[in-house]
Amino acid sequence: MEDTIVARRIADEREHTGPGPAARADLSVADAGGQTRGVALVLHGGRADSFDQVRARHLSPARMLPFAQTLRSQGGPHGLAVWTLRNRYRGWNGPDMSPVQDARWALSEIAREHPGVPVFLLGHSMGGLTALCVADDPQVHAVVALAPWLTAETPVERVAGRRVLIVHGDEDRWTSPVNSLAYARRAEGVAASIDYVSLTGAGHFMFRRVGLWNSLANGFILDSFAASTGAEPAGTDALRQVLPATAALPVVL
Structure with a gap:
């Protein structure tokens, strides 16, 4: 499947400065058909420390x-490029916040190639937390966080003016749906819009109700791309x- 979405790769040329062994992030880029009108940046999960x-x-x-793949097939012909980031390290790594550093680098590469175009972030688990942490980048318009790893201290100020969707399974035992809903409520009045969907019977790894995970996440990115x-x-x-446009928190599906 990877070969069907990867058109090219961007090398990470940053100097190694971290406490871990030398490693490079990897950006896989599926360019838009024709002019690039927007970029979706996809962020993966990981571990607390590694x-x-x-x-x-x-x-x-x-x-x-x-x-x-879905974003590329549905959005690519309309000008949506899809950039998929593979982090250097598997862990968040405390104050080092390794994936945030990598996502900032990816956003700088997007800005270099496509200055001013809207960016839409999609992340799962640690990637969801990362997406919310880098949403203050000036090109970011919208964020989708799937089963994000959030705490009561996760700041909401970084999503100011952004559209945000959080989706969490109510049977998640790895990250907290309670914390996700609390974050969404704190973000009301800060984000341009905030939606929270609780998926009944779904766990952390999105095996159950996979169709809804995909239709919500990809639909929200494509809807935000269309609006922008x-x-x-x-x-x-x-x-x-x-997910009606006037839905209140939380939407239970």
């Missing part, structure tokens, strides 16, 4: 490939069938 290098065979990055650019990709109608 300086082990992320490999393509690991489940966390592999789990995000179907999302990237005037493009008309497929997939946005399905989103509003399950």
